[in-house]
Amino acid sequence: MKHKIYKLCLWLGALLCVLITGYGVYRFYALDSLLAPLTSPTSRDPFESQYSKILLDRNGELLSVFLNPNEQWHIKSTQPVPEKLQIAVLEYEDKRFFSHIGVDPLAIVRTLRDNLSRTKRAGASTITMQVAKFLNHQPRTYKNKIDEMLYALRLERLYSKDEILQMYLNNASYGRNIIGYSGALLLYFGLESAHSQQLTWAQAALLAILPNAPGLMNLEKNPKALELKRNALLHRLYEKGHFSREVLSLAISEPLPSQLQYRKNLAPHLALRLIRESQRADSLSSGAPNPPSAILHSTIDRRIQRDFESRIKQYATILQREGIAxxxxxxxxxxxxxxxxxxxxxxxxxxxxxxxxxxxxxxxxxxxxxxxxxxxxxxxxxxxxxxxxxxxxxxxxxxxxxxxxxxxxxxxxxxxxxxxxxxxxxxxxxxxxxxxxxxxxxxxxxxxxxxxxxxxxxxxxxxxxxxxxxxxxxxxxxxxxxxxxxxxxxxxxxxxxxxxxxxxxxxxxxxxxxxxxxxxxxxxxxxxxxxxxxxxxxxxxxxxxxxxxxxxxxxxxxxxxxxxxxxxxxxxxxxxxxxxxxxxxxGELEGLDTDFSARGVSTIKLDAPTGYRLIPELEDLTIPALQSPYPIDALPLRPSPFIKVFWSDENGREISSLDSGFENALRTWSVQLPTNVLYYYDTQHINITSHLKTISKQNRTLKFLYPTDGLKIIEPIDFAGKQHLIVRLANLKNQKFFLYVDSQAVPTPQSTSFELTLTPGMHYLYIIGEDGTQDSVSFEIVR
The missing domain is CATH 3.40.710.10 (DD-peptidase/beta-lactamase superfamily)
Incomplete structure (x- = not known):
């Protein structure tokens, strides 16, 4: 009886192959739009748009990961599939994966035989066909199964076996809302994809069986059934000689994960920023659409980032007590x-x-x-x-x-x-x-x-x-x-x-x-x-x-x-x-003991009193000098705006060629400070007498500090529509002065600060002191 059933299965298998071939010709053009993503030269991974966005540091370490639009942890791994996981998956799912063409005729025949002789139904999907199913998301019907076979054949032409296996493991369901083995590694075992080679045999066996029955992964339900399936696979792997009895004993005794191991994202602000920029760049790009990469490689150093975030969070708790958030x-x-x-x-x-x-x-x-x-x-x-x-x-x-x-x-x-x-x-x-x-x-x-x-x-x-x-x-x-x-x-x-x-x-x-x-x-x-x-x-x-x-x-x-x-x-x-x-x-960093080396500088001579370039015309005046570094490529440093060279008599008084005794005059110099500096020194009770002896006419002893010449002023208006202006003077000799506003004499308190009430428009102030020193400014008051 068994022989007859087997012979019938062979005939049915041959017939099915003929039907598949004929149907395949019919469906080739119908599937053209479905297969289009696989022919696109812009992306090697047709699942790119479905992955969670992740940010890696400069060494490939995980910084941040986000749920995808379907609220899933769907993490893509670009690391080589761990050897233990590959062995376990192929043993459990598709032993002839590396020898078939995407469709396994022997598996189809075996499945037909088993389904005709047993009440429990089984499938004949290869790993490649399951990848096709992940892409299509179609109901489980004979028609769709044939489409998956055609899709699998196309996948095998376009991708290597290693790429297809990687696609399968990156897109298989591992229970709850976890898609892809990288997410399972992270959330079940706390292992990042970069460290997946640390996977144990027990963990590899668990990940191999979960896509076949992801609903079993419930931390509150079915832990025993899950453990039995894992252990059965471990025994098969042992019998195939993949590890010793001691390893088998340790693997079987290894407990199942008790809870999901969620982690705190590092550098989340940068991750979200780079995701936005990547999406924006994609939307602006011309030509064939190319979904932005799910994996963003940053320059961040994870150790430094972690230490900085921890230190800043601690520091923030102190500042927040002071109202600084x-x-x-x-x-x-x-x-x-x-x-x-x-x-x-x-x-x-x-x-x-x-x-x-x-x-x-x-x-x-x-x-x-x-x-x-x-x-x-x-x-x-x-x-x-x-x-x-x-x-x-x-x-x-x-x-x-x-x-x-x-x-x-x-x-x-x-x-x-x-x-x-x-x-x-x-x-x-x-x-x-x-x-x-x-x-x-x-x-x-x-x-x-x-x-x-x-x-x-x-x-x-x-x-x-x-x-x-x-x-x-x-x-x-x-x-x-x-x-x-x-x-x-x-x-x-x-x-x-x-x-x-x-x-x-x-x-x-x-x-x-x-x-x-x-x-x-x-x-x-x-x-x-x-x-x-x-x-x-x-x-x-x-x-x-x-x-x-x-x-x-x-x-x-x-x-x-x-x-x-x-x-x-x-x-x-x-x-x-x-x-x-x-x-x-x-303090969290090393390498701060190195100083900047001197570059691009030479030495120039400055006047010591004011620190500007000592030009040749001044060098014969015995002005104290100092050496200073100065850039080779800079413009020449200007001479001092404070040093004045003049002719003086024997008492040091400035004289000109019109004065008697000029033939005996000496060429000399002095530091001439501006009126506002002398005024400040005077207010600070610093003796400025020596400066007043040699002050130039440009630096008047009586001078308007405010307003300045040509100023446009917006001042507050009183109820009468007039503007109030505070005038400030420098009166270095404390002499009596006379003020004129718009050519009219105005009685003014003998003070360095007083108020004038003016109407909007142009105004002219003139001041003259007892010694003949004078100053003037014109300005405009606007509403």
Whole structure:
């Protein structure tokens, strides 16, 4: 009887082959659209659009993984299939996988025989046919089974056996909402695909049987049935000689997973950003559609990222007690420009404090963090050297009156010290000399922002009125750390971007040396020789943003602290709030003991009193000199704006050729300080008598400080429709003066500050002192 049944099966099998061949010809064109994805040269994997998006670090380690649109953990693996898993799967699913052509006639005959002689039905699907089924998602009918066979034949022509096996394992169901063996490895065993070779025989057997009956994988139901199926396969593998009896004993005793091992994503903000960018690039691409890759390879270092996220989360708990909710940080490899750590917020899962906002991209006021760039550009322009003296007194720039954050002023201070102390007034005046429009467009050229309205910011640009992101600030400091060559940051492996020099090597080096001198918070000042870092802090106007940014030959790091809501906080200070975090994060890193080497500088001679170039005409005047480093490629440093050369009599008084005794006059020099500096010294009770003896006519002893000439003023209007203007004077000799407003004498208190009530329109002020000193300004008051 059995012989007859077997013979009948052979005839039926032959008949079935004929039918399949005929039906195949009929279905060839009908399946053309179905098979189209397999013929596309743009993608080797027709399942690409179905996978979960994952982000890998620079070494292929898993950072973040997300559910796919079907709410599944469908993780693609590009690693070679683990040997143990391959052996177990082929033994359980398709022993002749590497010898058949996608369809196994012997399996079909065996299945027909078994289905005719037994009540329990079985299938004859090969692994290739199951891949076809994953692609088609059609009901289980004879017609669809034939389609799967045709599809399998096409798959075998287009892909290697290893690729087909990889497709099967990447798309098989492993219970719950887990698709693909990589997701099963991660969620059942805590193993990442990169470490899949650590798979045990028991784990491999479990993964081999699950796609055949994924519903059995329920941690509360059927654990015994699942264990029996696994152990039966382990015995078969033992009998085939794949491992010893001792290994079999250990494998059988290995427990099933008791619960899913969920993990916290690392660098989730970057992962979501790169996913968006990948999708956007795909939507803009021309030609045949090519689904964006499910696997994104980043430049992140997972160890550093993990340590940074942990440290920032701890630091956030301290700041949140002070009402400061949010933190962000970006770490870049200075040499390769590759981003090593990307922390968008204090905790992505901190919903209450808007933790899912990506602070790396958020635009905020950068405070004083742009000052090093202006410092470097001004050196290249020949405006300053590190020891050049800058004016630091309360000043008016039109209607703009910047103040130092400390409310402390130094009169004259070296440019290097002004950067070190982050003084506002010297840098506003330096920006005025450099040209705020030129600085704006240099900044635009470096950062590629779309804004072109430089007049909107004016001189306040250097104090942070132009909002920038952490990423943009990082690019500036990265450029300084690369000796003046600027380039976009790299987030993906093997990215290449054009670079451009904006600052000379020597100027960048001198700027970095000045930044290394900055004071640090607490004990960090004791470790400057061990933890070398050129950095700058910044605090935005209104205490809304605290920054710390810096660079070294190894790393560039930017930290921001504040509230994503824009809420100010009296505890927000760059050096304290952000600076402390910056150096805590640097404590997680190695390789900070290397200093920047001197590049692109030579030595020039400066006048010692004011720190500007000692030109040949001054060298015979016995002006004290000093040697200073200066960039080889910078414009020549200007001579001092404070040193005046004149002819004097024997008492040191300035005389001209019209004075008697001029034939005995001596050519001499003196430091001539501007009126506003002398006025400030006078208010601080500093003796300025010696300066008054040689003051020039340009630096008047009686001078309008505000308003300035040509100014357009918008002043508050009273109920009578008149404008109130506060006039400020410098009266260095405390002499009596007379004031004229629009050519009319006006009785005025003998004070350096008084109020005038004026109507809108053009006005002219004139003042004259008892000694004949005079000054005048014209300005306009507008509603």
């Amino acid at each position: 949010n933190l962000s940080a970006l770490l870049v490899d200075t040499q390769s420009k590759e981003v090593l750590a990307y922390v968008g917020s204090q905790d992505f899962l901190d919903i209450q404090n808007y933790g899912q906002i990506d602070g790396i991209l958020a635009l905020r006021s950068p405070g004083s963090t742009l000052k090093p760039l202006l410092y470097a550009l001004s050196i290249d322009e020949g405006l300053i050297a590190p020891y050049s003296k800058l004016i630091d007194v309360p000043m008016f720039f039109g209607t703009f009156a910047p103040q130092n954050a400390s409310k402390k002023y130094y009169g004259l201070i070296t440019a290097q010290s002004a950067l070190e102390k982050s003084l506002n007034v010297p840098f506003v005046r330096l920006l005025q000399e450099y040209g705020y429009e030129k600085f704006f467009f240099t900044l635009k050229d470096i950062l590629h922002f779309s804004d072109t309205n430089y007049t909107r910011y004016g001189l306040s640009l250097i104090l942070g009125t132009k909002e920038l992101s952490i990423e943009q600030i990082a690019k500036i400091y990265l450029g300084l750390g690369n000796y003046g060559v600027f380039e976009d940051l790299h987030y993906r492996r093997d990215e290449r971007f054009p670079s451009k020099r904006f600052v000379s090597e020597g100027s960048a080096y001198l700027t970095l040396r000045a930044m290394e001198r900055l004071s640090r918070v607490g004990l960090e000042n004791l470790h400057k020789d061990k933890k070398i870092f050129a950095w700058k802090s910044g605090t935005s106007y209104g205490l809304k943003d605290a920054w710390a940014a810096g660079t070294s030959p190894r790393y560039t790091l930017v930290v921001w602290v504040g509230n994503f809501t824009g809420e100010p906080n009296a505890n927000l200070f760059g050096a304290k709030s952000a600076g402390k975090l910056l150096f805590e994060l640097l």
